[in-house]
Each structure stands twice: as C-alpha cells, then as structure tokens.
Amino acid sequence: MDADQSLQIIAVVNQKGGMGKTTIAVQLAATISRRCRVLVVDVDPQQSSVWWADNAPAGLPFDFAGMQHPNVLVRLRELNATYDVVLVDTPGSLKNTKPLETVLDAADFAIVPLTPEPLAVEPTIRTITTLIEPRHVRHAVVLNRIDPRIPTQLPAWQALLDSTWGIPRFDTHMRQYKTHADAPVLGQVVTTLRDNRSTAGAIADVTRLGHELSGMLEPAAVRS
Numbered sequence: 001m002d003a004d005q006s007l008q009i010i011a012v013v014n015q016k017g018g019m020g021k022t023t024i025a026v027q028l029a030a031t032i033s034r035r036c037r038v039l040v041v042d043v044d045p046q047q048s049s050v051w052w053a054d055n056a057p058a059g060l061p062f063d064f065a066g067m068q069h070p071n072v073l074v075r076l077r078e079l080n081a082t083y084d085v086v087l088v089d090t091p092g093s094l095k096n097t098k099p100l101e102t103v104l105d106a107a108d109f110a111i112v113p114l115t116p117e118p119l120a121v122e123p124t125i126r127t128i129t130t131l132i133e134p135r136h137v138r139h140a141v142v143l144n145r146i147d148p149r150i151p152t153q154l155p156a157w158q159a160l161l162d163s164t165w166g167i168p169r170f171d172t173h174m175r176q177y178k179t180h181a182d183a184p185v186l187g188q189v190v191t192t193l194r195d196n197r198s199t200a201g202a203i204a205d206v207t208r209l210g211h212e213l214s215g216m217l218e219p220a221a222v223r224s
C-alpha cells in the first residue's frame, strides 16, 4: 500500500449464510468508531445492516451506505479523506459470486465469520480458497457463536483451523449471546448498550476483536 493511503477496506465475507457477517460488520464498526472514522457499506440485497441502522432512533456512531452496487467499491479509495475504515457487509450466496469478487478486488483485509457447524465447513473453505486466496487478500476466520457451556467446542474448532485446514484465524472468538440476536431489532450496538451482567460478555468479545483487528491493519488506520 502507498504510505499516504490510510483508508482500510475490510470485507466481511462467507458464501455460507447466517455465519454472522452482518453482526460482526456492524458491531466491529461500533467498537472501531471509538478511535476511527468508520463507514459501513451494505452490498447485500437483503440490506440487513441498513435495517439495523433504521431501528436505532438516535442513529449509530458511524456512517452507513446502503443499497450499494459492489462496483461503487472501486471508487471507495476516493473516500480516503473522509474515513479511516470501511467495513463491507456482503451477501451469503453460493451461486452468484460476482458481488463478492468485486468486493474482494477492492479489499485490504477479509474477515470470515464461521460458526461451529459441520455444514458450514465446506462453503467456508471454498470461499477462502476460490475467492480470497487467489487475490492475495489478507484474511482471518473469526469463530462465532461459540457456546461457553461446551468447553471442548472452542479448542476443537481452533485445532481444525490451525492444524487440519491451515487457515489463519483471530485469537479472539465471539460467544453466543442473546444480546447479539436482539441487537438488530433494538437498533443497538456494543457502544450504545448498557454494560450489565447480560451484555458484558458480548461487549467484551467485540471490543477484543476490534483491538485485534486494529493491530493487524496498517499503522495509519490505528488511532488508539
């Protein structure tokens, strides 16, 4: 990257639906917006991120660009003076890969959410090997919806990623919390939630993930 190019375009991708792309794009945007200027771009025709923002009466602490054609992303570099980080929420689609390809052509980094379900494995690996790796886009899987009541679940899935598949991952994982499931309809994000016993775990996971991501990005985008 150019030394003066500070804008970081981060794609949240997995061709498998329901892995947590929208959840992670919006919640990461919230926590990163504490120290950076953040834009969320929603290229999913379902417009889930936009719907989430529409439910927030006082708005959310970052900007939204909904209904975007992925081709708009090639012009995102022009936003260099306005934003530090652009998070792109993408559709979970096994068939039409064109939108994902366009997003990944423009991306500096790809976050691949993965929930611990056997049926998610093949499409996730396919997303990485056929769409991300050929473009040499830096990427990492984030394990999502980890159940803390099953102590063997996290180490087993980390071992699969590390040893069996050799796929880079975040050290941070996201646990399964009702707070995350409720957040879109309530129009809430980790920075607007009251920190209490039922929300603390979800807030902590997203905050930790945001710090780990910032550490992986170019220094210019890290304003902590």
Ligand SMILES: Nc1ncnc2c1ncn2[C@@H]1O[C@H](COP(=O)(O)OP(=O)(O)OP(=O)(O)O)[C@@H](O)[C@H]1O
Binding pocket: 016, 017, 018, 019, 020, 021, 022, 023, 024, 044, 048, 090, 091, 092, 093, 144, 145, 146, 174, 175, 176, 177, 178, 180, 181, 182
């Ligand atoms: N860590 C979590 N804890 C609890 N619920 C979660 C968590 N992550 C995601 N969910 C819930 O799982 C469902 C799927 O998540 P989400 O919509 O973020 O996935 P997605 O990858 O964007 O799906 P799609 O491919 O359909 O766009 C949603 O109902 C969401 O609220």
Ligand SMILES: [Mg+2]
Binding pocket: 021, 022, 023, 044, 048, 089, 090, 091, 092
């Ligand atoms: Mg989504």
